[in-house]
Amino acid sequence: MQFKTISMIGLGYIGLPTAAVFASRKIKVIGVDVNQKAVDTINRGEIHIVEPDLDMVVHAAVKEGYLRATTTPEPAEAFLIAVPTPFKGENHEPDLSYIESAAKAIAPVLAKGNLVILESTSPVGATEQMAEWLAEARPDLTFPQTHGEESDIRIAHCPERVLPGHVLRELVQNDRIIGGMTPKCSQLACTLYKSFVEGECVVTNARTAEMCKLAENSFRDVNIAFANELSIICDKLDIDVWELIKLANRHPRVNILQPGAGVGGHCIAVDPWFIVYGAPNEAKLIKQARSSNDYKSEWVLNKIADIVAELRVPDRSINVAIYGVAFKANIDDCRQSPALYIAEKVLEMPGVSLSIVEPNIGILPESLKSARHLKYCDLGVDADLHVLLVDHTSFKSMKRPGGRVIDMKGVW
Structure with missing residues (x-):
C-alpha cells in the first residue's frame, strides 16, 4: 500500500x-x-x-x-x-x-x-x-x-x-x-x-514496543543516577568528578554518563514512573534511581543556600546568576527541567536577586517573571554567585566568571 x-x-x-x-x-x-x-x-x-x-x-x-x-x-x-x-x-x-x-x-x-x-x-x-x-x-x-x-x-x-x-x-x-x-x-x-x-524497522508486539521505550529511558536514568551519586560523593571527598568519569570511561566496558542538576525532559524524568506504577513491588532499582535524580536538585539548592548565607551582608541583596533553565543543552524545552525548578526555588529565597542567562528561550516561564532575563552574556554577568545548570554551547566559550561559582556540568 x-x-x-x-x-x-x-x-x-x-x-x-x-x-x-x-x-x-x-x-x-x-x-x-x-x-x-x-x-x-x-x-x-x-x-x-x-x-x-x-x-x-x-x-x-x-x-x-x-x-x-x-x-x-x-x-x-x-x-x-x-x-x-x-x-x-x-x-x-x-x-x-x-x-x-x-x-x-x-x-x-x-x-x-x-x-x-x-x-x-x-x-x-x-x-x-x-x-x-x-x-x-x-x-x-x-x-x-x-x-x-x-x-x-x-x-x-x-x-x-x-x-x-x-x-x-x-x-x-x-x-x-x-x-x-x-x-x-x-x-x-x-x-x-x-x-x-x-x-531498520524492527517488528514486535505493541506491549513489548511500549516497554522497550520505557526500558531505554529507565536505563539512562539509572546510569545518570549513578553519575549524580558519584558527583555528590566526589564533592564530599574533594575529587574532580569530571576527571574521575573521564578516567573510568577509559575502561573498555565502562560508560558512565555525565552528572548534572537532576534529570528533566518529557522522557527520562517521566517514563521510569510508568514502569514503577505498573509494577511497584518489582521496580525497586528504577524507583530508587528516579528518587536519587530528583534529590540531586535539592542537593544543588542546599549548596546555593549555604553560599548565599556565607555571602549575606546587611542592607544588600545577594546577586545570583543561573545559567540555563531548559532541561538540556541548546533547546528551548523546559518540561520537567530541574534547572527551572532550582531557579524558581532560588527566586523564593529572601534577600536574593536573580538573573537568568538563557539564550534559547525568548520569554521566560511565568514563574520566573520577576527575574532578570539575559539572552547574551558575552560581556559577563555581574553576580555574587554564578550557578551553571545547563551546558549550552554559548556558555562553553565563556571565561570562568568572577565571584563564587557552582558548575554542575563541568564547563568552567
Missing part, C-alpha cells in the same frame, strides 16, 4: 518534525493540534518550537502544499498520535487523557483500511486502551482486539526515540520499533515508516 495522505495528531516537539519529514517525501500531511496559535504559525510556513533546520523543512513543505495544519481531524489513510503522556498525582499515575481525547477526535473520520499508530511514549497497555476507545466510538468498524487480522482498522505502537536538537537526522537514521496489535498491523506500519526511515 502506498500512503497518499496521513494525519499527524499533535504538532509539538515530535509531531511537527515527523509531519515535516513525511511531507518532505511528497506525502500529503494534515497536522492537527488544539493550539490555534501553533496551527496558524505552521500554516504561515513557520515553526513554534526550537529544533535545528526544522524551519526550512516546514517552510518548504507548506509552500509546496504537502503540509497543512488544522484544529479538526480530517479523513486520511493513516493517523499518527503524538500527544503528551504526563503523570498525575504523588503516585505518578499515568495520565492518558490526551491519548483518549485524540482517539475520540479521530474516531468520526476513520474508515475501513485506516492505520492508527500511537507514537506517544506510553505505559504498557496504552495502545490496547486506545483501541478500546476507538471501538467504543465506532461500533460500525472492527478492531484488532476483537477481529485480529481481519479487522477494519489496523493499530500499532511505534515510539519515538530521538534526541532533541538532532530530531530530523535521527528520525531518518535511527532504527524504528514497530509494535502492531497483529502481524498485519505491524506490516502496514512498516510500509508507512519506510517512506522515510533509513534505519
